[in-house]
Protein backbone atom coordinates (compact mmCIF):
# COMPACT_ATOMS: atom_id res chain seq x y z
CA UNK A 789 0.00 0.00 0.00
CA UNK A 790 1.28 3.44 -0.90
CA UNK A 791 1.48 6.39 1.43
CA UNK A 792 -0.16 9.73 0.71
CA UNK A 793 2.03 12.78 0.49
CA UNK A 794 0.31 15.41 2.62
CA UNK A 795 1.24 18.61 4.40
CA UNK A 796 0.74 19.13 8.14
CA UNK A 797 0.52 22.63 9.57
CA UNK A 798 3.08 23.15 12.33
CA UNK A 799 0.78 25.78 13.82
CA UNK A 800 -2.59 24.03 14.14
CA UNK A 801 -1.96 20.49 12.89
CA UNK A 802 -4.43 20.67 9.99
CA UNK A 803 -3.62 18.32 7.11
CA UNK A 804 -3.80 19.49 3.50
CA UNK A 805 -2.92 18.31 0.03
CA UNK A 806 0.07 19.78 -1.82
CA UNK A 807 0.74 22.07 -3.53
CA UNK A 808 -0.23 24.65 -0.91
CA UNK A 809 1.72 27.61 0.43
CA UNK A 810 -0.39 28.37 3.52
CA UNK A 811 -2.59 26.47 5.94
CA UNK A 812 -6.30 26.78 5.12
CA UNK A 813 -7.06 26.73 8.84
CA UNK A 814 -4.73 29.36 10.32
CA UNK A 815 -2.85 30.78 7.27
CA UNK A 816 0.51 29.70 8.72
CA UNK A 817 3.25 29.14 6.14
CA UNK A 818 4.85 26.46 8.35
CA UNK A 819 3.71 23.40 6.40
CA UNK A 820 5.67 20.20 6.86
CA UNK A 821 5.55 17.27 4.43
CA UNK A 822 4.30 14.01 5.93
CA UNK A 823 3.38 10.57 4.62
CA UNK A 824 0.19 8.91 5.88
CA UNK A 825 -1.64 5.66 5.04
CA UNK A 826 -3.28 5.94 1.64
CA UNK A 827 -6.69 4.38 2.30
CA UNK A 828 -9.97 6.19 1.84
CA UNK A 829 -13.55 6.18 0.58
CA UNK A 830 -14.84 7.30 -2.81
CA UNK A 831 -17.10 10.34 -2.53
CA UNK A 832 -17.75 10.72 -6.28
CA UNK A 833 -16.23 9.35 -9.48
CA UNK A 834 -16.49 9.86 -13.21
CA UNK A 835 -14.97 8.59 -16.45
CA UNK A 836 -12.81 11.00 -18.43
CA UNK A 837 -13.38 9.99 -22.05
CA UNK A 838 -11.77 13.02 -23.70
CA UNK A 839 -8.62 13.72 -21.68
CA UNK A 840 -6.61 16.93 -21.93
CA UNK A 841 -3.85 16.87 -24.54
CA UNK A 842 -1.12 16.03 -22.00
CA UNK A 843 -3.01 12.84 -21.02
CA UNK A 844 -4.51 11.97 -24.40
CA UNK A 845 -2.66 8.64 -24.62
CA UNK A 846 -4.03 7.52 -21.22
CA UNK A 847 -7.77 7.95 -21.80
CA UNK A 848 -10.35 6.94 -21.03
CA UNK A 849 -9.66 6.80 -17.31
CA UNK A 850 -11.50 7.04 -14.00
CA UNK A 851 -11.14 10.03 -11.69
CA UNK A 852 -12.47 10.10 -8.15
CA UNK A 853 -12.78 12.46 -5.23
CA UNK A 854 -11.61 10.46 -2.22
CA UNK A 855 -12.06 11.24 1.45
CA UNK A 856 -8.88 9.85 2.93
CA UNK A 857 -8.93 8.13 6.30
CA UNK A 858 -6.42 10.79 7.38
CA UNK A 859 -9.07 13.47 6.69
CA UNK A 860 -8.25 15.53 3.58
CA UNK A 861 -10.09 15.07 0.28
CA UNK A 862 -7.81 14.00 -2.57
CA UNK A 863 -8.59 13.80 -6.28
CA UNK A 864 -6.88 11.03 -8.20
CA UNK A 865 -7.21 8.40 -10.88
CA UNK A 866 -8.43 4.85 -10.24
CA UNK A 867 -6.95 1.90 -12.08
CA UNK A 868 -9.35 0.25 -14.51
CA UNK A 869 -12.15 1.68 -16.62
CA UNK A 870 -14.70 -1.10 -16.57
CA UNK A 871 -16.92 -0.08 -13.70
CA UNK A 872 -17.45 3.23 -12.01
CA UNK A 873 -16.93 2.89 -8.24
CA UNK A 874 -20.01 3.84 -6.25
CA UNK A 875 -19.78 6.40 -3.47
CA UNK A 876 -18.61 4.57 -0.36
CA UNK A 877 -16.27 2.20 -2.22
CA UNK A 878 -13.09 1.61 -0.24
CA UNK A 879 -9.84 2.27 -2.10
CA UNK A 880 -6.16 2.67 -1.36
CA UNK A 881 -3.25 4.46 -2.95
CA UNK A 882 -1.42 2.24 -5.40
CA UNK A 883 1.23 4.68 -6.64
CA UNK A 884 1.92 8.21 -7.80
CA UNK A 885 2.04 9.07 -11.50
CA UNK A 886 4.20 12.17 -11.26
CA UNK A 887 2.37 14.25 -8.66
CA UNK A 888 -1.00 12.55 -9.26
CA UNK A 889 -2.19 9.78 -6.94
CA UNK A 890 -3.48 6.58 -8.55
CA UNK A 891 -5.82 4.48 -6.39
CA UNK A 892 -7.02 0.89 -6.56
CA UNK A 893 -10.06 -0.82 -5.11
CA UNK A 894 -9.52 -2.71 -1.85
Ligand SMILES: [Zn+2]
Nearest residue numbers: 797800811814
Ligand atom coordinates in the same frame (compact mmCIF):
# COMPACT_ATOMS: atom_id res chain seq x y z
ZN1 LIG B 1 -2.73 25.81 10.48
